Amino acid sequence: MAKLSLALDRDTAKLEQMTNYGKLSVxxxxxxxxxxxxxxxxxxxxxxxxxxxxxVGEIVALKLDLxxxxxxxxxxxLDDGRSLRLWxxxxxxxxxxxxxxxxxxxxxxxxxxxxxxxxxxxxxTVIFHRSLEQVx
Numbered sequence: 001m002a003k004l005s006l007a008l009d010r011d012t013a014k015l016e017q018m019t020n021y022g023k024l025s026v027x028x029x030x031x032x033x034x035x036x037x038x039x040x041x042x043x044x045x046x047x048x049x050x051x052x053x054x055x056v057g058e059i060v061a062l063k064l065d066l067x068x069x070x071x072x073x074x075x076x077x078l079d080d081g082r083s084l085r086l087w088x089x090x091x092x093x094x095x096x097x098x099x100x101x102x103x104x105x106x107x108x109x110x111x112x113x114x115x116x117x118x119x120x121x122x123x124x125t126v127i128f129h130r131s132l133e134q135v136x
Contacts, residue, residue: 024093032048055079056077058129059076061127062075065120072112
């Protein structure tokens with residue numbers, strides 16, 4: 001019985017690692033993304049990615065077809081040249097979307113209806129661009 005319990009614990013740990021997409025935390029003036037430790041080559045988690053809302057230059061939302069499911073992602077470009085792709089499976093994604101709507105002027109709040117439908121299409125959509133008054 002102890003061997004079965006050990007095997008189940010090991011399988012549970014593997015499943016948790018496979019479904020850990022990282023964690024987002026929203027702060028007053030920006031956000032921080034902590035990527036998970038992945039694979040044997042990471043001795044520790046990579047450093048966190050932090051950005052101020054004022055540094056966000058552009059956000060593109062799109063849908064990826066993963067055969068059995070779809071995943072919405074944000075491609076985010078910052079004024080300093082850094083970029084980040086965030087998947088909707090990341091803990092804190094919904095909170096970040098809300099924070100973007102509250103902090104970024106002209107953020108396209110109704111992007112979901114455009115990006116999610118129609119099915120089987122990427123539906124790449126600019127939902128924020130700092131130099132544009134309206135993106136959609």
